Amino acid sequence: MSDDTPIPATHDIGGLARFHCTPVEHDEVPPDGFGRKVDALRQVLAQKGLMTVDELRRGIESIPEPEYFALGYYERWLRSITALMIEKGHVQKDVME
Amino acid sequence: MAAPPRPDSLALLDRLMAALEAKGIVTEAEIAERQANTDKASPETGARMVAKAWTDPAYRQLLLTDGKAAAEAMGVSMAGAPPLGVLENTPTRHHLVVCTLCSCYPRAVLGYPPNWYKSFAYRSRAVREPRAVLAEWGLNLPDSVEVRVVDSTADYRWMVLPMRPAGTEGWDEARLASLVTRDALVGVAVAKPA
Numbered sequence: 001m002s003d004d005t006p007i008p009a010t011h012d013i014g015g016l017a018r019f020h021c022t023p024v025e026h027d028e029v030p031p032d033g034f035g036r037k038v039d040a041l042r043q044v045l046a047q048k049g050l051m052t053v054d055e056l057r058r059g060i061e062s063i064p065e066p067e068y069f070a071l072g073y074y075e076r077w078l079r080s081i082t083a084l085m086i087e088k089g090h091v092q093k094d095v096m097e
Numbered sequence: 098m099a100a101p102p103r104p105d106s107l108a109l110l111d112r113l114m115a116a117l118e119a120k121g122i123v124t125e126a127e128i129a130e131r132q133a134n135t136d137k138a139s140p141e142t143g144a145r146m147v148a149k150a151w152t153d154p155a156y157r158q159l160l161l162t163d164g165k166a167a168a169e170a171m172g173v174s175m176a177g178a179p180p181l182g183v184l185e186n187t188p189t190r191h192h193l194v195v196c197t198l199c200s201c202y203p204r205a206v207l208g209y210p211p212n213w214y215k216s217f218a219y220r221s222r223a224v225r226e227p228r229a230v231l232a233e234w235g236l237n238l239p240d241s242v243e244v245r246v247v248d249s250t251a252d253y254r255w256m257v258l259p260m261r262p263a264g265t266e267g268w269d270e271a272r273l274a275s276l277v278t279r280d281a282l283v284g285v286a287v288a289k290p291a
Contacts, residue, residue: 014197014248019221024230027099027212034102038110039209040132044123046177053251060199072099073200073215075106082113091116096109 010065035074042081051084059083099212135209140279142173143206143256147282148273151261161185164256168206178205179251185258186287190243193231193284194255195223201249203256207279214283224248234285257284264291 013019031039045051059080060068068076085091117123146167150157160167164181175181181203184192196202197220202210213219222230227244231237238244247255259281265273268291280286 011198013217013221014195014223015225016221019218020225022218022222023233024213024216024219024222026234027216029099029212031209032101034107034110036132036136036209037128040128040135041110041114041123043135044127044131048122050122057199057251069217072102072106073212075102078106078110078113082109085113085117090120090122091113095112095116 009061010063010068011061031074035072038074038078038081042077045081045085050088050090051081055084056080135204138204138206139208140206140277140282141274142168142171143203143279143282144274144277145270146171146206147258147277147288148270150258151265151273152270157258160258164203173205175205178203178254180253181206182247182253182255183258184245184247184255186260186284188260189241190245191238191284191287192255192257193223193227193244193246194249194257195220195246196249197221197224198248198250201251201254203249203254206256207282211279231285234280236286256282259288262288262291 008016042051042056046053056077057080060076063071063076063079067079071079082091082095086093086095114123114125114128118125146160149171150160150167156167156170159170160183164183165175165178167183168175168181186192196214199220200210200215202214204210219230224246227246228238231244249255259277261273262276265276276289276291278286278289281288
């Protein structure tokens with residue numbers, strides 16, 4: 001890798017050596033109630049024109065690396081959705097507390 | 098297995114929902130309705146599309162040209178969904194779908210993506226050592242078969258058209274569809290033998 005090759009962003013893990021020795025676990029557990037509700041909330045907010053998939057991605061992809069890998073899938077979504085709703089002024093910042 | 102959500106995440110969702118309801122932005126009822134609709138999507142739809150493509154050359158052509166239109170032809174609502182590309186497996190080429198950046202998946206025709214599809218291991222390894230991943234899952238492809246890996250994105254989703262198993266001549270669509278698993282539609286498996 002040459003010196004001017006940028007370090008991939010946290011979410012850009014295609015080919016990353018870090019996981020090469022990790023088997024792909026056959027996890028077939030369907031999303032739980034929390035995950036399905038976060039998923040439905042995202043869809044409804046999108047239908048109402050209050051957020052887009054690209055905004056969801058920006059929010060997920062800006063989660064600091066240690067938290068990105070520690071949080072569950074829909075926990076990352078919830079973090080992003082909440083940050084977006086605060087940023088757009090739909091809810092107050094104290095919703096985080 | 099995926100860890101359950103942390104208590105602080107459950108509490109955050111409750112607070113966010115309460116704040117959005119207080120502002121009149123969403124209601125619990127509309128979230129529940131949307132969730133119920135989402136729960137209905139399943140890989141059976143993708144399997145029906147494949148079975149139809151195996152028996153109907155015109156539909157096969159449509160499926161490979163415009164997957165979104167092919168899904169709509171089966172009565173699936175694709176409103177707001179990105180384009181759907183469908184890739185045909187052949188005796189010399191096998192396709193494998195991944196979303197390295199997150200979890201992009203043709204949900205309208207396959208349902209929720211499974212946890213393994215969203216796992217860090219699958220996302221990173223499918224593009225680097227696809228044959229090793231497939232072998233771990235019990236699919237050992239000979240060197241004569243090229244493996245083509247495609248990356249689904251927020252703007253373009255992929256599904257695989259598996260090869261029709263031998264010995265299924267004369268089968269109707271419903272019987273053929275029973276051989277088409279979700280894993281075959283993602284490319285981590287082939288269609289079940291007859």
